[in-house]
Amino acid sequence: xxxxxSLSAFVLISLLAACGAPANRASTYEQxxxxxxxxxxxxxxxxxxxxxxxxxPRENTNYDETGIASWYGPKFHGRRTANGEIFDMNLLTAAHxxxxxxxxxRVTNLENGKSIIxxxxxxxPFAKDREIDLSRKAAEVLxxxxxxxxxxxxxxxxxxxxxxxxxxxxxxxxxATFIAEKPRTPDENKRVAAAPVGQVEKQTxxxxxxxxxxxxxxxxxxxxxxxVFSSRFNAERLKRQLDSLTxxxxxxxxxxxxxxxxxxxxxxxxxxxARQTLDMLVSAGHQDAVIVEQ
Numbered sequence: 576x577x578x579x580x581s582l583s584a585f586v587l588i589s590l591l592a593a594c595g596a597p598a599n600r601a602s603t604y605e606q607x608x609x610x611x612x613x614x615x616x617x618x619x620x621x622x623x624x625x626x627x628x629x630x631x632p633r634e635n636t637n638y639d640e641t642g643i644a645s646w647y648g649p650k651f652h653g654r655r656t657a658n659g660e661i662f663d664m665n666l667l668t669a670a671h672x673x674x675x676x677x678x679x680x681r682v683t684n685l686e687n688g689k690s691i692i693x694x695x696x697x698x699x700p701f702a703k704d705r706e707i708d709l710s711r712k713a714a715e716v717l718x719x720x721x722x723x724x725x726x727x728x729x730x731x732x733x734x735x736x737x738x739x740x741x742x743x744x745x746x747x748x749x750x751a752t753f754i755a756e757k758p759r760t761p762d763e764n765k766r767v768a769a770a771p772v773g774q775v776e777k778q779t780x781x782x783x784x785x786x787x788x789x790x791x792x793x794x795x796x797x798x799x800x801x802x803v804f805s806s807r808f809n810a811e812r813l814k815r816q817l818d819s820l821t822x823x824x825x826x827x828x829x830x831x832x833x834x835x836x837x838x839x840x841x842x843x844x845x846x847x848x849a850r851q852t853l854d855m856l857v858s859a860g861h862q863d864a865v866i867v868e869q
Contacts, residue, residue, distance in 0.1 A: 642706025659860015
């Protein structure tokens with residue numbers, strides 16, 4: 576039987592333990608500190624086709640959708656993401672088919688109520704009915720790593736911070752001045768890609784095949800097309816980013832009465848020279864770059 580002194584001590588210890596225990600309530604987990612490797616750019620991207628389905632990247636501040644989440648890890652660990660960052664499966668990051676990169680989003684596992692904030696910096700998933708592809712760490716925190724998939728809610732929170740090549744937070748260069756591109760229809764996208772230049776080499780995004788190339792037009796010179804925009808401002812901004820790697824140019828194209836601005840790099844007589852330029856640009860994070868004939 577406990578003495579009154581022992582009982583008092585026991586009660587005190589119990590109260591202290593209760594104060595130190597975490598409250599049993601739902602909360603949103605966000606990883607502290609920098610959540611990405613150095614480098615990378617802000618990117619919306621142009622419409623693209625994967626396995627017969629069209630995707631239209633755009634900025635949507637009201638994005639709030641539910642769907643199936645999957646996760647990816649070792650196969651892509653250490654590789655470049657679609658916006659030029661380095662994928663780290665041990666950070667809370669994610670891939671999304673259409674949201675800009677990098678942005679922050681809240682992902683809630685609807686099967687257990689757990690919620691996290693992730694940095695979206697990659698494209699995918701492209702399997703049927705998938706809403707988002709999470710890093711291995713994110714899947715672990717949400718509690719579905721072993722299961723493989725789960726039902727989630729994805730809510731856009733805003734632009735994510737960006738870092739320079741030395742890992743320093745970039746101030747005064749936030750991507751808020753980008754103008755969201757108006758999504759084009761598949762036919763419009765094909766016309767922009769094909770006119771007035773010809774052959775577009777088929778590229779892949781992290782091993783996922785993009786749209787088939789339009790028929791070639793006879794030509795002797797090759798360039799690398801890095802982007803097509805309906806806004807000259809966006810085209811000029813991309814050109815300035817590219818100029819730190821290699822000289823780039825912006826050209827104007829009129830298609831069905833609408834003006835588009837194409838950002839291209841180089842002009843080579845040998846296709847292999849263009850291939851080397853393409854490899855350099857893709858390594859720098861410009862995953863939409865393609866070789867075109869002039």
